[in-house]
Amino acid sequence: MxxxxxxxxxxxxxxxxxxxxxxxxxxxxxxxxxxxxxxxxxxxxxxxxxxxxxxxxxxxxxxxxxxxxxxxxxxREANTSEVKELRGENSELKETVAELLLQNRVLKKSTNGLG
Structure with missing residues (x-):
């Protein structure tokens, strides 16, 4: 055996x-x-x-x-690094647009006051 x-x-x-x-x-x-x-x-x-x-x-x-x-x-998963990177870039672009709009308004007011 x-x-x-x-x-x-x-x-x-x-x-x-x-x-x-x-x-x-x-x-x-x-x-x-x-x-x-x-x-x-x-x-x-x-x-x-x-x-x-x-x-x-x-x-x-x-x-x-x-x-x-x-x-x-x-x-698509929302927590991927690519999506996070794009969200950060989007926030930066929004801040830039907001700053440009504010500068534009300031310039318009200053030119209106001169004339």
Whole structure:
């Protein structure tokens, strides 16, 4: 019994150490091939040597990430540094306009008094 467990653990260790690791680019390429529909998902899985469950998990994750990204792009957050910077610039411009208006009024009053 212990010999069987020992053998199983050795096989698991070997599988774990020799497991193929896919980069993000490879995963995207595989998922996009499946989304094109030119080849069946099972055919792609056989060719790439992955389980169909893994392909479908990658596909779901890919679509969810895209959905989240698109939702984030349409809902702009008001606390980003860009928005804060624009608000500060807007305040400075308003102050400048107010100062120019005040100077303009002072000049008009002074020229009216001369004539």
């Amino acid at each position: 212990t010999k069987k467990k020992n053998t199983e653990s050795i096989v698991k260790d070997i599988k774990r150490k020799t497991r193929r690791k896919f980069s993000a680019e490879e995963k995207i390429r595989i998922v996009l091939e499946g989304l094109k529909g030119e080849e069946s998902a099972s055919g792609i899985c056989r060719r790439e040597g992955i389980a169909p469950a893994l392909y479908y998990r990658w596909s779901r994750d890919f679509l969810e990430a895209g959905k989240k990204r698109l939702m984030g792009d349409t809902m």
